[in-house]
Amino acid sequence: MTDKRKRNLDAKDVPDHPPLKRLKTGKLERRLGVLKLGLKAGSRVVASSAAHLFVAKAEKEQHRHSVLARESERFVDELGEYKGSVVKIGQMMALWGEHYLPSEVTEALHKLEDNTAHMSWELMEEVLQSNLSAEKLAELEIDPFPIGAASLGQVHRAVRKSDGAQLCLKIQYPGVAEAIDSDLDMVELLLKVSRIVPFTQGFKLWFEEIRRLLKQEVDYLQEAETTIRFKEFLKDDPRYVVPSVYKEYSNNRIIAFSYEEGERISSDLVVNLSANRRNKLAETCLDLCWREVFE
Numbered sequence: 001m002t003d004k005r006k007r008n009l010d011a012k013d014v015p016d017h018p019p020l021k022r023l024k025t026g027k028l029e030r031r032l033g034v035l036k037l038g039l040k041a042g043s044r045v046v047a048s049s050a051a052h053l054f055v056a057k058a059e060k061e062q063h064r065h066s067v068l069a070r071e072s073e074r075f076v077d078e079l080g081e082y083k084g085s086v087v088k089i090g091q092m093m094a095l096w097g098e099h100y101l102p103s104e105v106t107e108a109l110h111k112l113e114d115n116t117a118h119m120s121w122e123l124m125e126e127v128l129q130s131n132l133s134a135e136k137l138a139e140l141e142i143d144p145f146p147i148g149a150a151s152l153g154q155v156h157r158a159v160r161k162s163d164g165a166q167l168c169l170k171i172q173y174p175g176v177a178e179a180i181d182s183d184l185d186m187v188e189l190l191l192k193v194s195r196i197v198p199f200t201q202g203f204k205l206w207f208e209e210i211r212r213l214l215k216q217e218v219d220y221l222q223e224a225e226t227t228i229r230f231k232e233f234l235k236d237d238p239r240y241v242v243p244s245v246y247k248e249y250s251n252n253r254i255i256a257f258s259y260e261e262g263e264r265i266s267s268d269l270v271v272n273l274s275a276n277r278r279n280k281l282a283e284t285c286l287d288l289c290w291r292e293v294f295e
Contacts, residue, residue, distance in 0.1 A: 072108035085176055085183040085214055087112050087151035092210050101197055118149035124156070124171050131253045140249070142169065152176050152218060157259060166259035167246060170220070177218040177253075184211050220255050227257070233295075239284050 076090065093101065094109035101109075121144035128137060140158045148155040153172040160167060188207060191197045216222065224245045231242040241260050249256035263269050270278070 069104040069108070072102075072105045073111075076108040076111050085152065085180045086187060088214060088217070089184065089187050089210060091151060092213065096206070105197060112151070118146045118154050119173060121145070123174065124154065127171050127174055127253060128169075131251055132249060136249060140167070140169075158256075167249070168243070168257045168259045169249070170255040170257065172218060172220060172253045180211070180214050180218065184214070219252070220250070221252050224250050224255050227255075233291075234288075240288065 090109050090112040094106055094112060098106055124146075125144075128142070139160055139162065141161060142158040143156055146154040146156050147168070153170055153176075156169045156171065158167040158169050159165070184207065192199055197203070224247070227242065227245050231244065234240045234242055243257035243260050246256035246258070265281075270281070273281075
C-alpha cells in the first residue's frame with residue numbers, strides 16, 4: 001500500500017510511537033526482568049515506610065497515599081514494556097481490582113489499557129510466514145502499519161487481490177500463548193516482593209480465574225468459531241454487524257475477519273449524538289448482554 005493510504009487508516013488507534021523490534025519471550029529473561037522491577041519497587045516502598053517515622057501523625061496517611069501512588073505509577077510504566085500476558089494480567093487486575101487492590105494500584109494499572117506500542121512489521125511478518133502458506137500470503141496485500149495494537153496481538157488491514165475484499169488480520173504476538181503460565185507465576189512472585197499488593201487467599205483465587213480467562217483469550221480457533229456462531233444468532237437483527245470470518249486465512253495464531261467500519265463509543269461523533277440515540281445504543285448493548293446470558 002502507498003504511505004498515504006497506510007496513514008489514512010484509523011491512526012488514532014495506534015499512536016506513532018517507535019515500534020518494538022523485539023518481544024522478550026524467554027522465560028528466564030522475562031522472569032529476571034520482572035523480578036528486578038518488583039525488588040526495586042519493594043525496596044522503595046520499604047524505604048518510604050521507614051520515612052513515616054519522621055512524619056507527623058496527621059500527615060502519615062497522606063504521605064502513605066502519595067508514596068503508594070508514585071511507586072505504583074512507576075511500576076506500571078516499567079511493566080508496560082513487557083507486553084504479552086504480563087500486561088494483560090495488569091489490565092485484568094485494573095478491571096476487577098477494586099475488591100482486592102489499594103485504589104492507588106488500581107488507578108495506576110488503568111494506564112495499561114492505553115498501552116498501544118506496536119510490534120515492528122518485520123516481527124509480525126515472521127508470524128504470518130510461520131502460520132500461513134506462501135500461496136495464501138500471496139493472495140493478500142497487507143498493510144504493514146497496524147490499525148490496532150494490544151497486549152497479546154495487533155490488527156493489520158489487508159485486501160484480497162482477486163476480488164478486492166477488505167480484511168482485518170488479528171495476529172498474535174510470538175510466544176505469548178506459551179508464556180501465560182510462567183508469566184502468571186512470575187507476576188505472583190512480583191506482587192509478593194514488591195509489597196504493593198496485599199496477597200490474600202481471595203486474591204489467589206481471583207488470580208487463578210485470570211489464568212483461565214487468559215488461556216481462553218489466546219485461543220483464536222475458539223474465538224473464530226464463536227464469531228461465526230454470533231453472526232448466525234444475530235443475522236436477523238439489523239441493529240448488529242458481526243464480521244465474517246475467513247477460515248482460509250485463520251488458525252490458532254491468526255484470525256481473518258471482514259473489515260467493518262465503526263466508531264469508538266468515546267468518539268466525538270457518538271458523544272454528540274442526541275440523548276435518545278445514545279439511549280438506544282445503550283439498550284442495544286444491554287439487549288445483547290442479556291441474550292448472551294439467557295440464550
